[in-house]
Amino acid sequence: MRRYSLLLGVLLLLVAAIGGCGGAATPAMQMSSNAPADTDFGTTRASDGGLFQVTYTPALEPIAINELHQWTLHVETPEGAPVDDAVIAVSGGMPEHNHGMPTEPQVTEALGNGDYRVEGMQFQMGGWWTITFVIDAAGQQDSVTFNLKL
Ligand SMILES: [Cu+2]
Numbered sequence: 001m002r003r004y005s006l007l008l009g010v011l012l013l014l015v016a017a018i019g020g021c022g023g024a025a026t027p028a029m030q031m032s033s034n035a036p037a038d039t040d041f042g043t044t045r046a047s048d049g050g051l052f053q054v055t056y057t058p059a060l061e062p063i064a065i066n067e068l069h070q071w072t073l074h075v076e077t078p079e080g081a082p083v084d085d086a087v088i089a090v091s092g093g094m095p096e097h098n099h100g101m102p103t104e105p106q107v108t109e110a111l112g113n114g115d116y117r118v119e120g121m122q123f124q125m126g127g128w129w130t131i132t133f134v135i136d137a138a139g140q141q142d143s144v145t146f147n148l149k150l
Pocket residue numbers: 021094097099125127
Protein backbone atom coordinates (compact mmCIF):
# COMPACT_ATOMS: atom_id res chain seq x y z
CA MET A 1 0.00 0.00 0.00
CA ARG A 2 2.83 2.35 0.83
CA ARG A 3 4.52 1.61 -2.49
CA TYR A 4 1.27 2.27 -4.32
CA SER A 5 0.91 5.66 -2.61
CA LEU A 6 4.44 6.63 -3.61
CA LEU A 7 3.77 5.66 -7.21
CA LEU A 8 0.55 7.65 -7.22
CA GLY A 9 2.41 10.65 -5.83
CA VAL A 10 5.01 10.48 -8.59
CA LEU A 11 2.30 10.17 -11.21
CA LEU A 12 0.45 13.20 -9.84
CA LEU A 13 3.67 15.22 -9.92
CA LEU A 14 4.24 14.23 -13.54
CA VAL A 15 0.70 15.18 -14.50
CA ALA A 16 1.13 18.55 -12.76
CA ALA A 17 4.41 19.16 -14.59
CA ILE A 18 3.03 18.22 -18.01
CA GLY A 19 -0.33 19.89 -17.49
CA GLY A 20 1.66 22.96 -16.65
CA CYS A 21 0.12 26.36 -16.61
CA GLY A 22 -3.55 25.68 -16.06
CA GLY A 23 -3.12 26.86 -12.51
CA ALA A 24 -1.39 24.06 -10.64
CA ALA A 25 2.18 25.13 -11.23
CA THR A 26 4.87 23.20 -9.41
CA PRO A 27 7.56 25.06 -7.44
CA ALA A 28 10.08 24.19 -10.17
CA MET A 29 7.93 25.92 -12.77
CA GLN A 30 7.59 29.02 -10.66
CA MET A 31 11.36 29.20 -10.47
CA SER A 32 11.69 28.85 -14.24
CA SER A 33 9.48 31.89 -14.80
CA ASN A 34 12.20 34.28 -13.72
CA ALA A 35 13.24 36.75 -16.35
CA PRO A 36 16.95 37.40 -17.12
CA ALA A 37 18.58 39.73 -14.58
CA ASP A 38 18.81 42.68 -16.99
CA THR A 39 15.14 42.56 -18.00
CA ASP A 40 13.48 45.98 -18.17
CA PHE A 41 10.17 45.92 -16.30
CA GLY A 42 9.40 49.57 -16.96
CA THR A 43 5.95 50.66 -18.02
CA THR A 44 7.38 53.13 -20.54
CA ARG A 45 9.56 51.85 -23.39
CA ALA A 46 10.78 52.96 -26.78
CA SER A 47 9.52 50.79 -29.62
CA ASP A 48 12.08 48.45 -31.21
CA GLY A 49 12.70 50.73 -34.19
CA GLY A 50 12.60 53.91 -32.12
CA LEU A 51 9.49 55.30 -33.84
CA PHE A 52 7.34 55.51 -30.72
CA GLN A 53 7.53 56.05 -26.99
CA VAL A 54 4.88 53.87 -25.39
CA THR A 55 3.45 53.74 -21.86
CA TYR A 56 0.88 51.35 -20.42
CA THR A 57 -1.32 51.95 -17.38
CA PRO A 58 -3.35 49.04 -16.01
CA ALA A 59 -6.79 49.91 -14.64
CA LEU A 60 -6.06 47.30 -11.97
CA GLU A 61 -3.13 48.03 -9.65
CA PRO A 62 -1.65 45.71 -8.66
CA ILE A 63 -2.65 43.34 -11.45
CA ALA A 64 -4.41 40.32 -9.94
CA ILE A 65 -4.22 36.82 -11.39
CA ASN A 66 -7.28 35.75 -13.41
CA GLU A 67 -8.96 39.13 -13.21
CA LEU A 68 -10.17 40.59 -16.48
CA HIS A 69 -9.25 44.26 -16.75
CA GLN A 70 -8.35 47.10 -19.10
CA TRP A 71 -5.15 48.91 -19.87
CA THR A 72 -4.66 52.38 -21.27
CA LEU A 73 -1.86 52.57 -23.81
CA HIS A 74 -0.25 55.92 -24.53
CA VAL A 75 1.67 56.33 -27.79
CA GLU A 76 3.80 59.32 -28.63
CA THR A 77 6.73 60.22 -30.84
CA PRO A 78 10.25 60.35 -29.33
CA GLU A 79 9.74 64.13 -29.26
CA GLY A 80 6.60 63.74 -27.16
CA ALA A 81 3.87 64.41 -29.72
CA PRO A 82 0.81 62.18 -29.17
CA VAL A 83 0.21 59.61 -31.92
CA ASP A 84 -3.47 59.31 -32.81
CA ASP A 85 -5.16 57.20 -35.50
CA ALA A 86 -2.85 54.25 -34.90
CA VAL A 87 -3.92 50.67 -35.54
CA ILE A 88 -2.58 48.54 -32.70
CA ALA A 89 -2.45 44.76 -32.29
CA VAL A 90 -1.91 43.11 -28.90
CA SER A 91 -0.38 39.76 -28.02
CA GLY A 92 1.13 38.29 -24.89
CA GLY A 93 2.46 35.21 -23.23
CA MET A 94 5.00 33.63 -20.91
CA PRO A 95 8.35 33.25 -22.72
CA GLU A 96 9.51 30.31 -20.63
CA HIS A 97 6.21 28.44 -20.61
CA ASN A 98 5.33 28.63 -24.32
CA HIS A 99 1.77 29.70 -23.72
CA GLY A 100 -0.21 32.82 -24.43
CA MET A 101 -2.94 34.66 -22.63
CA PRO A 102 -6.31 33.12 -21.80
CA THR A 103 -7.96 36.02 -23.66
CA GLU A 104 -7.43 37.83 -26.96
CA PRO A 105 -7.00 41.43 -25.86
CA GLN A 106 -7.81 44.17 -28.33
CA VAL A 107 -7.53 47.91 -28.67
CA THR A 108 -11.19 48.91 -28.76
CA GLU A 109 -11.13 52.68 -28.69
CA ALA A 110 -8.90 55.63 -29.46
CA LEU A 111 -9.34 58.02 -26.56
CA GLY A 112 -7.47 60.94 -28.09
CA ASN A 113 -4.23 62.60 -27.05
CA GLY A 114 -2.32 59.42 -27.97
CA ASP A 115 -4.32 57.21 -25.57
CA TYR A 116 -5.94 53.90 -26.48
CA ARG A 117 -8.23 51.61 -24.52
CA VAL A 118 -7.04 47.99 -24.36
CA GLU A 119 -9.75 45.52 -23.33
CA GLY A 120 -9.44 41.85 -22.43
CA MET A 121 -6.25 41.86 -20.41
CA GLN A 122 -6.03 38.78 -18.19
CA PHE A 123 -3.21 36.67 -16.78
CA GLN A 124 -3.80 33.15 -15.58
CA MET A 125 -0.66 32.66 -13.49
CA GLY A 126 2.17 34.45 -11.76
CA GLY A 127 5.65 34.77 -13.28
CA TRP A 128 7.35 36.55 -16.18
CA TRP A 129 5.04 37.78 -18.94
CA THR A 130 5.71 39.73 -22.11
CA ILE A 131 3.08 41.87 -23.84
CA THR A 132 3.74 43.07 -27.38
CA PHE A 133 1.98 45.89 -29.18
CA VAL A 134 2.40 46.21 -32.94
CA ILE A 135 1.66 49.81 -33.84
CA ASP A 136 0.77 51.07 -37.31
CA ALA A 137 0.59 54.82 -37.64
CA ALA A 138 0.97 57.18 -40.57
CA GLY A 139 2.15 54.37 -42.85
CA GLN A 140 4.86 53.18 -40.48
CA GLN A 141 4.94 50.12 -38.28
CA ASP A 142 6.92 49.41 -35.13
CA SER A 143 6.48 47.16 -32.12
CA VAL A 144 7.17 47.40 -28.42
CA THR A 145 7.35 44.60 -25.85
CA PHE A 146 6.78 45.13 -22.14
CA ASN A 147 7.95 42.74 -19.44
CA LEU A 148 5.75 42.07 -16.44
CA LYS A 149 6.45 40.20 -13.25
CA LEU A 150 3.24 38.93 -11.71
CU1 LIG B 1 2.86 29.93 -17.51
